[in-house]
Amino acid sequence: MISASMEKGNYRAVVLLLMVAYFFITVFNTIPPITNRFVPKPKRVSQPVESSILASQQTITPLTNTKHFLVSAFMDQRVKGFDVRIIGIFRRDSIHPLHCIFFCAGFLSETTSASVLVHSDHFGFPFGATDVLCSKPDNCNATHVTLLTKQNPVNISDQLWLPIRNRKTHNKETRMNFTVCISTLFGDYNNVLQFTQSLEMYKLLGVNRVVIYNTSCGPELDRLLKSYSQEGFVEMVQWPINQYLNPSKGWNFKEHGGDLQYFGQIVTLNDCIYRSMERSRYVLLNDIDEIIMPYQHDNLNSMMDMLQSQHSNVAEFLVENHIFPKKHFEPSGRFHLPRWNKVPGVNILEHIYREDPDRNIYHPHKMIVQPRLVEQTSVHEVLTKFGQRFKVPMEVCRIIHIRVALRGSLKLEQLHVDKRLWDFQEKLIPNVDKALRRAGQLREEEQS
Ligand SMILES: *[C@@H]1O[C@H](CO)[C@@H](O)[C@H](O)[C@H]1NC(C)=O
Ligand SMILES: *[C@@H]1O[C@H](CO)[C@@H](O)[C@H](O)[C@H]1NC(C)=O
Ligand SMILES: *[C@@H]1O[C@H](CO)[C@@H](O)[C@H](O)[C@H]1NC(C)=O
Ligand SMILES: *[C@@H]1O[C@H](CO)[C@@H](O)[C@H](O)[C@H]1NC(C)=O
Numbered sequence: 001m002i003s004a005s006m007e008k009g010n011y012r013a014v015v016l017l018l019m020v021a022y023f024f025i026t027v028f029n030t031i032p033p034i035t036n037r038f039v040p041k042p043k044r045v046s047q048p049v050e051s052s053i054l055a056s057q058q059t060i061t062p063l064t065n066t067k068h069f070l071v072s073a074f075m076d077q078r079v080k081g082f083d084v085r086i087i088g089i090f091r092r093d094s095i096h097p098l099h100c101i102f103f104c105a106g107f108l109s110e111t112t113s114a115s116v117l118v119h120s121d122h123f124g125f126p127f128g129a130t131d132v133l134c135s136k137p138d139n140c141n142a143t144h145v146t147l148l149t150k151q152n153p154v155n156i157s158d159q160l161w162l163p164i165r166n167r168k169t170h171n172k173e174t175r176m177n178f179t180v181c182i183s184t185l186f187g188d189y190n191n192v193l194q195f196t197q198s199l200e201m202y203k204l205l206g207v208n209r210v211v212i213y214n215t216s217c218g219p220e221l222d223r224l225l226k227s228y229s230q231e232g233f234v235e236m237v238q239w240p241i242n243q244y245l246n247p248s249k250g251w252n253f254k255e256h257g258g259d260l261q262y263f264g265q266i267v268t269l270n271d272c273i274y275r276s277m278e279r280s281r282y283v284l285l286n287d288i289d290e291i292i293m294p295y296q297h298d299n300l301n302s303m304m305d306m307l308q309s310q311h312s313n314v315a316e317f318l319v320e321n322h323i324f325p326k327k328h329f330e331p332s333g334r335f336h337l338p339r340w341n342k343v344p345g346v347n348i349l350e351h352i353y354r355e356d357p358d359r360n361i362y363h364p365h366k367m368i369v370q371p372r373l374v375e376q377t378s379v380h381e382v383l384t385k386f387g388q389r390f391k392v393p394m395e396v397c398r399i400i401h402i403r404v405a406l407r408g409s410l411k412l413e414q415l416h417v418d419k420r421l422w423d424f425q426e427k428l429i430p431n432v433d434k435a436l437r438r439a440g441q442l443r444e445e446e447q448s
Pocket of ligand 3: 175176177208301
């Protein structure tokens with residue numbers, strides 16, 4: 001009985017549904033939508049501006065109709081005459097006039113002419129770090145920018161747009177004191193122990209953030225860096241330069257060949273300075289096997305307070321590089337810890353012998369800069385800046401650079417014993433253990 005009445009109900013419902021459907025199909029020539037049946041469809045705007053904007057999600061963006069690449073765009077109103085600086089990688093023999101166009105919170109701006117400045121340090125490579133300066137029309141709250149080869153392009157939707165960073169209105173990040181910029185990891189670099197020790201040493205010295213550009217790295221280092229970026233100390237910037245160019249593994253075109261110096265090192269250092277400009281008081285430009293070490297202060301904060309009070313308008317502090325050859329080991333083996341044996345890489349605490357720099361030849365420095373006072377940087381010096389340069393005396397600060405010997409002919413007796421790193425061992429060793437354990441590089445029972 002019950003089932004019979006259900007069947008009857010079902011039958012009635014089906015008939016009703018069919019009738020409704022038939023009504024819609026014949027009267028409106030359309031299948032009725034399931035929801036919002038009686039709400040009229042919104043009117044379709046012929047070319048909605050928002051949907052014509054395609055923001056680039058990559059760190060390297062090919063520029064339509066050119067051989068160039070765009071990396072990032074920053075609000076930069078420190079100098080009259082332009083508002084936005086775009087950092088790019090340009091083919092130097094193919095520079096033609098370009099036009100800037102802005103997306104102004106809802107509409108497209110008129111174009112303005114771009115000024116293209118290839119950095120002077122390109123070391124002869126076909127491609128070089130390049131700044132493009134754009135001035136923004138009035139009444140434009142620009143959020144995105146891109147470059148056009150023609151003032152009136154046929155089809156604007158071919159273009160990828162760069163978000164404009166460092167727009168002060170949206171900057172809620174807490175202010176940092178020190179950021180370290182590490183340019184381009186590549187190959188299967190897997191020096192996990194030295195990497196961990198350096199990062200933990202930076203932390204003890206007061207560094208708040210380490211920005212690392214990554215083309216590729218070894219599997220254990222990959223795990224370590226993912227763990228550090230989860231924690232927030234490391235900021236990874238993916239840098240797939242090898243997908244667009246044939247990057248050189250050296251710095252000199254004549255010697256090493258390729259399209260671009262050292263995997264785009266100069267481009268990444270400039271990008272890092274600008275991305276740190278609004279959030280970090282100082283930026284340290286050094287490699288991961290280098291530690292900028294105060295020799296009279298416990299940390300970078302107190303050292304910079306002293307230096308800056310003596311040299312108030314200095315933008316660029318040059319720090320001397322000192323090589324600690326990794327072939328010489330400290331003889332007691334005090335810090336040769338068995339639990340680190342299976343961790344790939346160099347143990348910096350075992351290398352205490354320091355070369356004297358050969359002062360008869362060019363001796364490259366690394367830098368601590370005030371990012372707001374820098375316009376363009378190279379690797380061993382700032383190219384253009386709004387302040388002065390100061391060479392920090394080696395008694396105050398120098399770089400501990402543990403690597404293959406630079407002056408390999410020097411005998412052990414000719415090197416200086418320098419145990420500055422040992423002053424930090426009490427905190428450094430447990431912190432390194434903790435970081436290695438967190439990244440799964442140390443077994444639980446192997447911890448201190
Ligand atoms: C730009 O943005 C500011 C703050 O959000 C606003 O007060 C101003 O009216 C905007 N100007 C234009 C031209 O949209
Ligand atoms: C403009 O370019 C887009 C994306 O390349 C394409 O889908 C569209 O059909 C083009 N429009 C015209 C008018 O050429
Ligand atoms: C920056 O340094 C000052 C001391 O000079 C310190 O009080 C402050 O906490 C530091 N900020 C960060 C984010 O470490
Ligand atoms: C570095 O880049 C390589 C290649 O894209 C990727 O496989 C790896 O996961 C990246 N590592 C980190 C820590 O970002």
